[in-house]
Amino acid sequence: MEELLQFQNSLLKNLQKGWQRYLYPQLYVDERLLGIKGLRGIGKTTLLLQFLDQYLAKNNKGLYVTAEHPFFYHQSIFELASLWSSYGGSLLMIDEVHRYPNWSRELKLIYDGIPSLKVIFTSSSALDLFKGEADLSRRLSVQILEGLSFREFLSLHHQITIGPVILGEILQQPQAVTEQLIKQIKLPVLPLFKDYLHFGYFPFSNSASKERIPQRLIQIINTVLESDLAMVQGYSAANVFKIKQLLGIIAETVPFEPNISKIAEKMQLGRQTVNIFLKHLEDAKILSLLFEEVRGISLLQKPGKIYLENPNFLYAFESSPNLGTLRETFFINQLRNSGHLVSLSKKGDFLIDEKFIFEVGGRSKDSSQIKGLENAFLALDDLEVGFGNKLPLWVFGFLY
DSSP: OHHHHHHHHHHHHTOOOSOOOTTGGGOOTTOSEEEEEEOTTSSHHHHHHHHHHHHHHTTOOEEEEETTSGGGGTSOHHHHHHHHHHTTOOEEEEESGGGSTTHHHHHHHHHHHOTTOEEEEEEETTOOTTSSSSOOTTTOEEEEOOOOOHHHHHHHHHOOOOOOOOHHHHHHOHHHHHHHHHHHHOSOHHHHHHHHHHHOSSGGGGTSOGGGHHHHHHHHHHHIIIIIIHHHHOOOHHHHHHHHHHHHHHHHSSSBOOOHHHHHHHHTOOHHHHHHHHHHHHHTTSEEEEOSOOSSOOTTOOOSEEEESSHHHHHHHOSSOOHHHHHHHHHHHHHHHTTOOEEEOSSSSEEETTTEEEEEEOTTOOSGGGTTOTTEEEEETTOOSOBTTEEEGGGGGGOO
8 A cells, every 4th residue: 555655646746736627627526436538648647636636635535546556466456445445545546447357347346335435537538438347337427538629728838728618609609709719819829720730639749849749649549559459349469450551541541431341352351340440449539430420320330431530640640631631620529529419411511410511621612512501601721700601710629
């Protein structure tokens, strides 16, 4: 126990305390069992430690551990929970729980057997927390930590603090909303937006060398494929290699309109296997799969288009990505991250919440493709202020 407390104290000494992610004030802290999922490098560990720091300041007893700690070479999570409870501990935080083989069964034992102990844990976004060895569906609450929004990027990198804006306000009052945001930002918004698209989705971008960020992103993708997916899905080295091949094919031509039969033939895989690989890559927050319908999507249904999950990944694969793809990737990412339904539209590019049609493009794009349609809008890059149905693309980065 002493070694774990020393490890925790070391981490807390180096903790960044001033700035918090959007999810921090929304945490379900009253739940006895809370799981936080998210892509690697997105800030889950910092989120845990910031909550723990405030928890300890109130004279409560909390303990942070990572499932990779050598302590678990000879002790189980349940044994640690029992020991910590006997010390009077009221909170146990477990980072990277998917690294522990029997995580769901032992969390269930803790929940049922030690009701005085609250457990908050993090996991890879690839992990389905409700499909572990033990049924946690009636016990577990889950929250997802997404990457930085453009709004958060401005706060972290430039100390510009602005609250989120709901989609309805943007659509109803585009000029008033965008003019007010520009007044609050005080700096030219378009260069800041370009920076965000290039390197601003991950919190480590605030301290890392900009030149090294693409390399760091490739390392994150490789770790997700080689470690997280291999562990969560039980993939062999051969399967991981096939998934890398598949990702390479997609990254070359995003947005990718898949021909599953041709991909399967080229990779010497079954169609069903290719669809499963695509779904796992989406679960892992590497890809975004888009369909013409957003409800009742089956595991084996072919997506209409495939995008990388966030715009920074485009720069990781290519130094000068296609501008149209970059814009669409940002739009999809920010709408989905803020809880909106995004699907392909038969007219226009995207259908949002099964109601609003959007065409995404540059400033000079006209309304011809959405002419005569109700609830149809243009989301335009290189535009500062919105008017009518023309909305600046950057404003969708304020949704969360």
